[in-house]
Amino acid sequence: MKLVVTESYEKSSRLLADMFEEVIAGKKNAVLGLATGSSPEGMYECLVEDYRAGKVDFSQIHTINLDEYCGLSRSHTQSFGYFMDRRLFSKVNIKEENIMLIDGTASAEEQAERYDTFLREHPIDILVLGIGTNGHIGFNEPEAVFHANTHQVELAKETIQANSRFFDKAQDVPASAITMGMAGIAGARKVVLIASGEAKADAIKRLFADDLVDPMLPCSILKVCRDATVVIDRTLYERMKA
Numbered sequence: 001m002k003l004v005v006t007e008s009y010e011k012s013s014r015l016l017a018d019m020f021e022e023v024i025a026g027k028k029n030a031v032l033g034l035a036t037g038s039s040p041e042g043m044y045e046c047l048v049e050d051y052r053a054g055k056v057d058f059s060q061i062h063t064i065n066l067d068e069y070c071g072l073s074r075s076h077t078q079s080f081g082y083f084m085d086r087r088l089f090s091k092v093n094i095k096e097e098n099i100m101l102i103d104g105t106a107s108a109e110e111q112a113e114r115y116d117t118f119l120r121e122h123p124i125d126i127l128v129l130g131i132g133t134n135g136h137i138g139f140n141e142p143e144a145v146f147h148a149n150t151h152q153v154e155l156a157k158e159t160i161q162a163n164s165r166f167f168d169k170a171q172d173v174p175a176s177a178i179t180m181g182m183a184g185i186a187g188a189r190k191v192v193l194i195a196s197g198e199a200k201a202d203a204i205k206r207l208f209a210d211d212l213v214d215p216m217l218p219c220s221i222l223k224v225c226r227d228a229t230v231v232i233d234r235t236l237y238e239r240m241k242a
């Protein structure tokens with residue numbers, strides 16, 4: 001697991017976009033694993049900018065997102081599907097049939113089966129992750145064991161609190177979600193985690209504190225991924241060292 005420290009969130013975002021574009025340049029039909037939330041927003045902006053400049057082509061690209069809230073459809077403005085449509089899918093030439101999203105309104109078992117079948121047949125070439133303040137990745141919350149496959153999860157209190165900024169009030173945040181499990185994440189050929197902001201300092205500090213892989217710190221699975229990079233900016237780095 002490598003640590004890269006950049007000068008700013010913008011520089012981190014550019015670095016991630018370049019990593020994605022390098023994979024796409026080498027494989028036109030690459031499978032991209034995608035996260036939502038604030039962390040990858042800058043990367044999506046860079047990818048859209050480069051698409052408009054003719055530097056990257058999504059016509060044969062496949063994508064698979066990490067997670068979705070239970071109960072929210074793709075047209076719900078707080079759903080992760082809606083986020084992806086707004087930030088990336090509607091702005092580039094990706095084909096609708098090549099987009100894998102969890103349907104938060106369908107049965108969790110059915111969605112899990114569909115996701116895990118796809119992942120077995122299409123290993124992810126590059127996956128972007130954000131990180132929760134409690135160290136979650138996707139919506140794999142701290143628990144006594146890692147869940148290998150896609151599954152339904154009850155969201156941790158701190159996750160509901162952190163994500164309430166996207167909703168009118170904390171009570172509107174769905175209490176559960178469906179998430180890709182650790183097998184899907186660790187099966188990716190390349191994983192890049194981006195973190196920025198003081199709130200993430202503690203989780204990143206814990207991640208680099210030792211060599212242990214601990215389900216109570218879900219991001220620690222990155223230590224056994226074949227090619228994992230953590231990208232943080234200098235402000236976060238200084239904070240983590242303090």
Ligand code: F6R
Pocket residue numbers: 034035036037038039040066067080129130131132136137138139
């Ligand atoms: C979202 C996801 C989550 C977020 C994490 C950080 O698809 O998988 O793990 O990456 O909650 O969220 P932000 O980036 O909003 O701080």
